[in-house]
Amino acid sequence: MDEFCDTAPCLIFTVKCSVSSCENVSLRQSRIWGPGLKSDFRLPVRYFFVQLVNKDGSNVTTSVGKKIVSALVSPANGDNARIWTEVLDRHDGSFIVRFRLFSSTSDLKVAVTLRGQHIADSPYTITGPVYHETCNCPNQTPDQWATSVGCAVTYNQIRLDLEPFKDINMAKVAREAVERFNNKGHHSICHYKIIDNKIYRKCYGEHVGFKMFMDSILLSLSRKMVLPDTEFFMNLGDWPLEDRLVSTSGPAPLPIFSWCGSKKTRDIIMPTYDITEATLEMMGRVSLDIFSTQANTxxxxxxxxxxxxxxxxxxxxxxxxxxxxxxxxxxxxxxxxxxxxxxxxxxxxxxxxxxxxxxxxxxxxxxxxxxxxxxxxxxxxxxxxxxxxxxxxxxxYYEHFYxxxxxxxxxxxxxxxxxxxxxxxxxxxxxxxxxxxxxxxxxxxxxxxLDPASIMCYHVRLLQEYTQLLHSKPKFNKGFELVEQPSESNNCKCQKYKKQVHEEL
Structure with a gap:
């Protein structure tokens, strides 16, 4: 069973495995890898993978019993830490181990065992500060963060979406966007500005409650890295908005960010609010996410x-x-x-x-x-x-990955x-x-x-590439509201990262 505690050692999963189902597994040849074993992998939930390997060197490809793998995550120095962990059996010989910190700590020890015996190179040491999700320590550039997380250099959909835009004059875009899409009861949009890594917005329309989803991802990213100064319009509705065609004679399309695209529109597509929230709130207030489905097939x-x-x-x-x-x-x-x-x-x-x-x-x-x-x-x-x-x-219609x-x-x-x-x-x-x-x-x-890293990487790469197209840096205007970080975000000590014990995992 899962255990949630706030004292060390913490978070043990019990292994129940018959001798017959495990006897052919090679502990030494089995593999453990993944970005969650690095201290500078900053996502709401850390995760890594386990692949059981047979003694003949072949991967185990079927389920070998319930709760076959056990994981123990605890501060190496014995300090208290609030951590919740899960071992998800994908029923094909592989497992996801994920854990979420609710307070920051340093030098975590991660032990992964099969019937009480360590798998691969377990135990692992995550050396250096390990921050929880609401800790506001933006001590990386977007490229540094992207490297630590393993982001792709770019994405084809971003390239296609940004192709019509060469020199974006946001003063002009703002005037046109508000004029065209500030229709009460029909459209809801928000003008976002990121200045000195702070998030500001001004919303238009009657139903703007979905701004909370855009707020959440921007705040989360800005706690981890220093985002580029930028500004954009976000469509808060279901339907994409920009139906202008790219032509030499008619008015040019406006750069409008949306969660969904269509063959008839030219909106700039982001991962949907649904999968983004599932990423941010994984092991929190959501139960359906890209990992939970893999363990419940x-x-x-x-x-x-x-x-x-x-x-x-x-x-x-x-x-x-x-x-x-x-x-x-x-x-x-x-x-x-x-x-x-x-x-x-x-x-x-x-x-x-x-x-x-x-x-x-x-x-x-x-x-x-x-x-x-x-x-x-x-x-x-x-x-x-x-x-x-x-x-x-x-x-x-399509999402960002179709x-x-x-x-x-x-x-x-x-x-x-x-x-x-x-x-x-x-x-x-x-x-x-x-x-x-x-x-x-x-x-x-x-x-x-579609794992959590990929979803957040897409947001970062989109902001980076879009920002390069802006004619000038954003300036603060009256009427814009500061989007506040969570009240507990500053209750952590920010440090520089130390060299990892395990560089390649």
Missing amino acids: GPAWENKTSRAFWRGRDSRRERLDLVVMGRQRPELVDAKLTNMFFFPKDEQKYGQLARHISFFDFFKYKYQLNIDGTVAAYRFPYLLSGDAVVMKQDSE GDLEPYVHYWPLKHDLSDLLEIVRWAKKNDATMQEVAKNGQRYAREN
Whole structure:
């Protein structure tokens, strides 16, 4: 069981493993790696990975029992520290070990064991200051932080989104953006400025509550590094805003940041507020995140139900059509509405509303349906990370990572009207090995590209590259509000980093 304590030693996971399930594992050849074993890896949650290896040198590829791996995280000097840790079994011989600090400390000791015996080079020492999430110690440049976290140099979607913008005059952008998008009841936007690593904003529109998501990521980043002085407009709504085409005759598009893009608009796309919050609040107030799905992938592939599965609300006509399809062909499609807000209720046509179930229970089914809601369905990253094939509706909407994905490789495409769904499900049932391979490809992509580091890296790289396009540095204007750091953010001692004991992990 998980233990939460505020004295050292802290946070022990008990290992329960039969001799027969573990006897072929080589402790020495098994591998432990990941950025969470470095002190300058500053994210809300630290994490690293464990891969069990057989004595013949091959990776263990199946689950070998519940809670096979134990992790102990404690200050090396015996000081008290509030830390919460989890060992997540991915049921394929690999594990995620993640831990979140609720107070800063120094020189952590991390022991990872199998049946009480150390794995690989355990125990590890994280030497130097280890800061908790709300600690305000921006002692790195963005490039230093990016190097320590392992960020990509750039992202294709950023390059595409910024291509129309060469010399951004924010005084002009501000006048036009407020004039065009300050429509009460229709649009909500915020003008953000980062000056001397402080966050300021001025919002326009009636419903601006979603500013809290943009506030949170900017505050988190500014506690870790000194962000470049910059300014931008953030769209707080679901729909992308900038519908101007790039042309030589008409007015130029405005650089507007949004959480969702479309083929008809030119907004600059950021990771959605959903996956960003799941990253910031991991092991906090959210239970669904990119790691939790990897540890809750349902039964083994051969024991999953060979039907297409969907649950959700009635935010698009195709969703209603899907439910009707499922009622007509329940042996192929299990689709039910959980809420109705947009269309009239009709139990005779759509059936009774289904009770909400855990997202993890979705993975009892081999085929997961990703159908647009008001815009793109933001569940897509979590569906990819599970052990199932994502059958995705053709859509004009996209998130920041969609351009990396290949149909028939990472997911299985569906026509927009879902008219080919039944045929595809029938085909899938006869071509199980192909479907399983697509499921593994999607899962691999999510593991490597949608982890917490990747989500925060994307924000940092976008701010860096966008800022280079500004005509001039931002200046403070009256009417802008300072976005305050959490009250406890200064209750920590900021230090310079020391050399790591384990440089390569």
